[in-house]
Amino acid sequence: MDRTILHCDCNGFYASVECVHRPELKRVPMAVCGNPENRHGIILAKNELAKRFGIQTAETVWQARKKCPDLVLVQPHRGEYARYSQLVNQVYQEYTDMVEPFGIDESWLDVTGSKRLFGEGRQIADTLRRRIREELGLTISVGVSFNKVFAKLGSDYKKPDATTEITCDNYKELLYPLPVTAMLFVGKAAAELLARSGIHTIGSLAQADRAFLARLLGKQGEMLSDYARGLDDSPVRRTDEARDVKSVGNGMTFRRNLEGLEDIRAGVAFLSDTVAARLRRHRLKCQAVQVMIRNPSFRTISRQRQLAHPTDLAKEIGEAAVGVILSSWNPDAPIRMLTITGMNLIDSDTGEQLSLIHSADKSERQRELETTIDRIRNKFGTSSVQLGSVLGSDLGIAPGKQYPDEESGD
Incomplete structure (x- = not known):
């Protein structure tokens, strides 16, 4: 039996949470960024009005302000983002126990066994979009497909607040014209190697010789060849299943x-x-x-x-x-x-x-x-013992914290 996999992606997550708490921010171009005084001046998320000015995640604050001088900047409230992430996933878990978070604002859901109760995949996706919007004040985009990779491409296909269904019948039409960089796990280095070989789209990746891709990229090349042709059988992990720590x-x-x-x-x-x-x-x-x-x-x-x-x-x-x-x-x-x-x-x-x-x-x-x-x-407490080399330092080091330079949230 074909699986039904959803990929749910919160739209402009950090910015959306800020707008829930401060509705006036919905009416102005705004972005969430780190504290420029501590040199964490990277755009982490932006609202739809800011997107119209071309504001991009991970660009510097000064680059963003050149595009939009009136951009309203908000410092992140990470505790609230974690709380809303948990609330969103709790809604997902009402429809299936097979929910696999992918960062703070994205999750895969395997709803294959839930369709008798809640309807087909698209119907479940639309229900989730409505509930998240009405109950939490956020919007999500949902991809519906027969595997995880295509479901992820579906949630990226149309934003915000949209459902895109990618089936065995339409995936070539929808996905093959997309740039190869849209594919999960195609990073900058892999994209450059593929481009040198004339592979610029997901379609050209699917048509490339698998053995050639293996020589070019090793095991990653074989994996990407399979993904582009819809041959992904990786499971969605259960909510309570232990995650392997990779690094x-x-x-x-x-x-x-x-x-x-x-x-x-x-x-x-x-x-x-x-x-x-x-x-x-x-x-x-x-x-x-x-x-x-x-x-x-x-x-x-x-x-x-x-x-x-x-x-x-x-x-x-x-x-x-x-x-x-x-x-x-x-x-x-x-x-x-x-x-x-x-x-x-x-x-x-x-x-x-x-x-x-x-x-x-x-x-x-x-x-x-x-x-x-x-x-x-x-x-x-984590600050009870400190390293002598950082005591009195002006580097901005605070014991017990992590300092992500760029995070998901958009």
């Missing part, structure tokens, strides 16, 4: 640029501390460390390094991250934003077995120190 990372846009090795070590120490604590909480270790660096001109590089042994210790993650930076970046060149991510995760117990050849005494002393800090923070 653990934290990033921050600093109040001022990092300049010199001392600044870099301070920023790395703070981020590594948060990443390591989360790894230990999940009982995981990383086998590689990835560092993403962004300069004041928004040029971004990403580099990673395999570790000699799996770890969940901030000291070892930080040492690896500094090594990556020194090997790929001039330490005197300014850094606006830094992200550190633990990759290639394994269970902690497995990590212990793989680490037997490592210097156990040194690691155990460091582990005892860091786990003791975990216990103190759990009891007295």
